[in-house]
Amino acid sequence: MHRSPVVDAESFDRILSSMCTEPHPAAREAAERFLASNPGDPATYEEIAELETRAIDLLAGIVDHPDPRTADGYITSGGTEANVQAVRAARNRSDSDDPNVVAPESAHFSFTKAAELLDVELRTVPLDSNLRADTDAVSAAVDADTALVVGVAGSTEYGRVDPIPELSAIADDAGARMHVDAAWGGFVLPFTEHDWSFADAPIDTLTVDPHKFGRAVVPAGGLIARDSTTLDALAVETPYLETYSQATLTGTRSGAGVASAVAVMEELWPDGYRETARRCQRNADWLASELASRGYEVVAPTLPLVASSIPESTIEELRAAGWKISRTARGEVRVVCMPHVTREQLEAFLRDLDRI
Structure with a gap:
């Protein structure tokens, strides 16, 4: 029988535009151990479920959650899934029959996907001269139907950090939720003077990806919520599993991302x-x-x-x-x-x- 040759892993020697990187050795080892574990069935795969709880605890500390005991979230397939889920939670909690999301032009294209999938209007607003969200434009765009305001903490094109406290104040005044996309910047920003985290503003959800600067294996994204109400808004019944509900977007998930995220964060933080x-x-x-x-x-x-x-x-x-x-x-x-x-x-x- 013909066998395909083993192909070497992609070399990172000349990759200069990717926001993924070479995983840390500890992440690789942990990922291999839990390849076949399924965090989507926590009652059956108890060890990986416990590791996911540990991953959320660690991420909550990195993003300065005010009380890690009340932080909630899960390890996603990446920033796209986390952003889609943030929009979905906001839509599900909205009282509007025609909800909208207000985001800067620098927002990741995952918000376009989210709007199409969830039948939510996406209102993109221009940037200021520093390539950050223009707060005046955001204020003009929100209305009584706004379910979510989005800020970017480390934009994918220019690495800019939006004025998160000001955007959060606009969201609060509009009765909307606030989401911060720090998928790429989340493991860099703790060592800067930028205001971007739960400690800096009353944000509701935050995207942060261990598989980017965190050096976990792909896929290993992260959605962190201020409290359990976000995941409650996402939960669906799962009658044939040992657990009775599930808040994640995907069902079966590999435990590799979860385990690798824990291993590398414990190795490198801070x-x-x-x-x-x-x-x-x-x-x-x-x-x-x-x-x-x-x-x-x-x-x-x-x-x-x-x-x-x-x-x-x-x-x-x-x-x-x-x-x-x-x-x-x-x-x-x-x-x-x-x-x-x-x-x-x-x-x-x-x-x-x-x-x-």
Whole structure:
């Protein structure tokens, strides 16, 4: 019988635009142990259910939940699922027959998916001159039917952090819930001065992904809620299981993501993450300076992400040289200085840029 050859894992040597990274060895080991465990059936798979509780406790601490004992949530397949669930919970708790969600133009495309899936109107508002949500525009967009206001803490194109306390105040005045998408930024922001977490504003739900800067295996996202009312709004009956309800979007889930998230957070929080975040920020600041010195326009990095106006023809030649790079909607190259991205890699990238 013919057998397909074993394919080596993707090398991260030239990946510069991905928001995923090489998993930590502890995450890999834990993931392999729990590949066949199903957190969606917690009464049968008790050990992985206990690990998921531990994962939520750890994430609640990372995002400064005011009382980890009341924090609720679960390990999702990623930021998209967490964002969809935040919209779903807000819709389910809304009194409106025609609910809407107000989000900045920088919001992840998962909110477009959520709006289509859940038959909710998505109102996107412009950004200010700093590429953050324009609070005046948000105020103008909300109304009595607004179920959810969205803020982004680490936007995917420019790494910007929206004014979360101000957005939360707008949501509160409108009687809406507040959601923060910190899928990418959540493991970097604790080591900055930004206001973004449960400690900084009365937010209701927050997305934070261990499989990004957290260095867990893919898939391992996270949805953290202020209290159990969010998951109560998501729960459906599961009459044929030993447990009688389920709040997750998917049913059967691999325990790999759950176990890997716990293993790596226990290994790296907080000192390992702090060191990594600061190293990645130094790399981003250095790259921005180097690109600017070559005459390219650069969006100054807030978090470890650099966007620069490199011509399209040059981008294509860089891709032909093997660099995995993507562009913003405006056409800039975006380089995400993830944990796997080293100064040596960035120097090699610049050498190819100079040669081209």
